Amino acid sequence: EDQVTQSPEALRLQEGESSSLNCSYTVSGLRGLFWYRQDPGKGPEFLFTLYSAGEEKEKERLKATLTKKESFLHITAPKPEDSATYLCAVRPDSNYQLIWGAGTKLIIKP
Amino acid sequence: DAGVTQSPTHLIKTRGQQVTLRCSPKSGHDTVSWYQQALGQGPQFIFQYYEEEERQRGNFPDRFSGHQFPNYSSELNVNALLLGDSALYLCASSLGGDTGELFFGEGSRLTVL
Numbered sequence: 001e002d003q004v005t006q007s008p009e010a011l012r013l014q015e016g017e018s019s020s021l022n023c024s025y026t027v028s029g030l031r032g033l034f035w036y037r038q039d040p041g042k043g044p045e046f047l048f049t050l051y052s053a054g055e056e057k058e059k060e061r062l063k064a065t066l067t068k069k070e071s072f073l074h075i076t077a078p079k080p081e082d083s084a085t086y087l088c089a090v091r092p093d094s095n096y097q098l099i100w101g102a103g104t105k106l107i108i109k110p
Numbered sequence: 111d112a113g114v115t116q117s118p119t120h121l122i123k124t125r126g127q128q129v130t131l132r133c134s135p136k137s138g139h140d141t142v143s144w145y146q147q148a149l150g151q152g153p154q155f156i157f158q159y160y161e162e163e164e165r166q167r168g169n170f171p172d173r174f175s176g177h178q179f180p181n182y183s184s185e186l187n188v189n190a191l192l193l194g195d196s197a198l199y200l201c202a203s204s205l206g207g208d209t210g211e212l213f214f215g216e217g218s219r220l221t222v223l
Binding site: 004031032034041042043044045046049087089091095096097098099100101102103 | 114143150151152153154155158165166168200202209210211212213214215216217
């Protein structure tokens with residue numbers, strides 16, 4: 001069964017304190033792995049797509065990496081505006097749907 | 111450039127009633143997917159519409175149905191509402207549907223009493 005597990009459920013950091021969020025997945029053929037950010041009361045906002053093990057993508061203070069079993073979202077020197085829930089999703093082969101994790105709620109304190 | 115718009119933003123229904131939610135995709139997008147998101151959970155795929163046809167369906171009962179119009183806008187209908195249908199309903203648009211880069215609306219918050 002295709003499945004995505006994110007950890008930790010919640011993470012509190014001081015401003016400037018770097019850390020990583022984890023996304024573990026099992027999927028019958030990976031078409032792509034996706035990271036989204038969701039602010040309270042809003043829909044998810046696309047961040048990155050990763051297609052194969054070893055691939056990395058960066059955007060401002062965020063960097064996403066991918067292995068054959070998991071992905072990491074690294075946050076370097078975060079700011080309070082980085083506070084949000086970060087969602088990971090996978091798209092299995094021959095499938096149009098995304099399978100989502102429950103998310104990691106990130107809180108950055110000034 | 112207008113993004114994905116959904117209506118209504120909030121609504122309250124009672125058990126057994128029916129509801130229709132509406133979505134206009136981002137300009138230039140031809141594919142609409144609907145997701146249900148319970149509080150504290152990730153979105154769950156309901157179905158995807160492309161070229162006015164339901165292209166794929168998730169594990170939702172037949173009470174959930176949809177439609178896509180020639181202008182690519184879409185509706186989600188839920189019949190015989192249950193308490194468990196209370197959730198945020200998200201519409202996402204994309205081009206061709208062959209991508210995980212989805213553009214989401216802000217959702218319709220449904221409360222069933």
